[in-house]
Amino acid sequence: MLRVAVPNKGSLHGPTTQLLEEAGYRLHREHRALFAEDRGNNVRFIFWRASDIARNVGAGVLDVGITGQDLLAGAGTAESTTELLRLGFGSSRFYFAVANDGPITSVPELDGKRVATSFPKLAEQAAARHGIRIEPVELDGAVETAVELGLADAIADVVETGSSLRAAGLTTLGEPILRSQAVLVRGAGASLGEEREHAVEVLGQRLRGVLDARSYVVMDYNCPDSALETATAITPGKESPTISSLTEPGWVAVRAMVPRADVQDVMDKLAEVGATEILVTRLEACRL
Numbered sequence: 001m002l003r004v005a006v007p008n009k010g011s012l013h014g015p016t017t018q019l020l021e022e023a024g025y026r027l028h029r030e031h032r033a034l035f036a037e038d039r040g041n042n043v044r045f046i047f048w049r050a051s052d053i054a055r056n057v058g059a060g061v062l063d064v065g066i067t068g069q070d071l072l073a074g075a076g077t078a079e080s081t082t083e084l085l086r087l088g089f090g091s092s093r094f095y096f097a098v099a100n101d102g103p104i105t106s107v108p109e110l111d112g113k114r115v116a117t118s119f120p121k122l123a124e125q126a127a128a129r130h131g132i133r134i135e136p137v138e139l140d141g142a143v144e145t146a147v148e149l150g151l152a153d154a155i156a157d158v159v160e161t162g163s164s165l166r167a168a169g170l171t172t173l174g175e176p177i178l179r180s181q182a183v184l185v186r187g188a189g190a191s192l193g194e195e196r197e198h199a200v201e202v203l204g205q206r207l208r209g210v211l212d213a214r215s216y217v218v219m220d221y222n223c224p225d226s227a228l229e230t231a232t233a234i235t236p237g238k239e240s241p242t243i244s245s246l247t248e249p250g251w252v253a254v255r256a257m258v259p260r261a262d263v264q265d266v267m268d269k270l271a272e273v274g275a276t277e278i279l280v281t282r283l284e285a286c287r288l
């Protein structure tokens with residue numbers, strides 16, 4: 001069986017299980033069980049902390065896993081792992097941050113200061129890039145409390161919306177140290193053998209299919225022959241649009257994939273060039 005590690009809690013747990021279920025995997029497990037077997041797909045899911053997945057996915061005990069790019073960078077496992085797919089959730093940035101009205105206003109001023117963080121390696125590496133040294137104070141979570149408590153002079157932490165920083169009276173310093181999202185990763189080492197390699201391939205294709213179905217829609221419209229060239233330039237599709245004839249002379253029907261984020265803009269432009277009956281359909285699943 002292919003051994004797939006899935007975050008058992010935290011920000012990545014919900015989106016990961018939803019993605020795998022949409023991709024046709026069964027993650028059903030007994031109450032509090034940390035393993036689930038999907039015999040139909042020949043996959044064994046291991047429910048683990050995202051940070052432990054990052055530390056161990058290249059070590060031979062797991063075949064593939066879903067974790068955060070920042071956790072991989074923090075674990076220093078970049079050489080022993082290969083990123084197979086970016087999953088588009090768990091997006092975050094990692095920043096140095098200080099008290100809003102405190103004395104520190106730039107990264108170089110962190111030289112010799114105590115910096116609270118769950119990712120001491122990342123913070124130290126970032127400091128080294130600025131030619132300074134920090135004194136990391138390691139905390140597992142709620143890092144934003146450290147400045148007010150007097151435990152540290154600054155923090156280095158994950159920022160998503162910025163609410164946690166604001167609530168703690170902190171502000172970011174400089175550029176993000178790292179941008180991160182959830183990824184599917186595997187060990188970079190030896191082949192897993194024919195059967196498991198095939199299962200990894202199928203998993204990657206299925207997940208990519210779900211992500212594509214989430215980010216594209218199908219757009220259908222009718223278009224006068226005279227506007228076809230302009231209209232298909234507006235909707236070039238992923239590869240190329242499909243054009244079918246209509247009973248109405250001088251008109252064709254066009255079908256193309258359109259990025260979900262562009263739907264309204266594309267419809268405006270198509271209407272302007274004379275397209276009619278523009279229909280947008282959600283994708284349930286796809287392989288592009």
Ligand SMILES: Nc1ncnc2c1ncn2[C@@H]1O[C@H](COP(=O)(O)OP(=O)(O)OP(=O)(O)O)[C@@H](O)[C@H]1O
Pocket residue numbers: 009010011012049050051067068069070071090091092141158160161180181182
């Ligand atoms: N608020 C957030 N929004 C989006 N992604 C986040 C957020 N907090 C952490 N992440 C990302 O989620 C991944 C997992 O982080 P981590 O292992 O710290 O778990 P967590 O989601 O913070 O849960 P917990 O702290 O309860 O264990 C990391 O890649 C991190 O960048």
Ligand SMILES: O=P(O)(O)OC[C@H]1O[C@H](OP(=O)(O)OP(=O)(O)O)[C@H](O)[C@@H]1O
Pocket residue numbers: 140141142143144157158159160161162163164165
């Ligand atoms: O910018 P925001 O949207 O506020 O999100 C960022 C916060 O989310 C995470 O905390 P989490 O909830 O995982 O708690 P933790 O500090 O205990 O890890 C992270 O460590 C930040 O504290």
Ligand SMILES: [Mg+2]
Pocket residue numbers: 010141
């Ligand atoms: Mg956390």
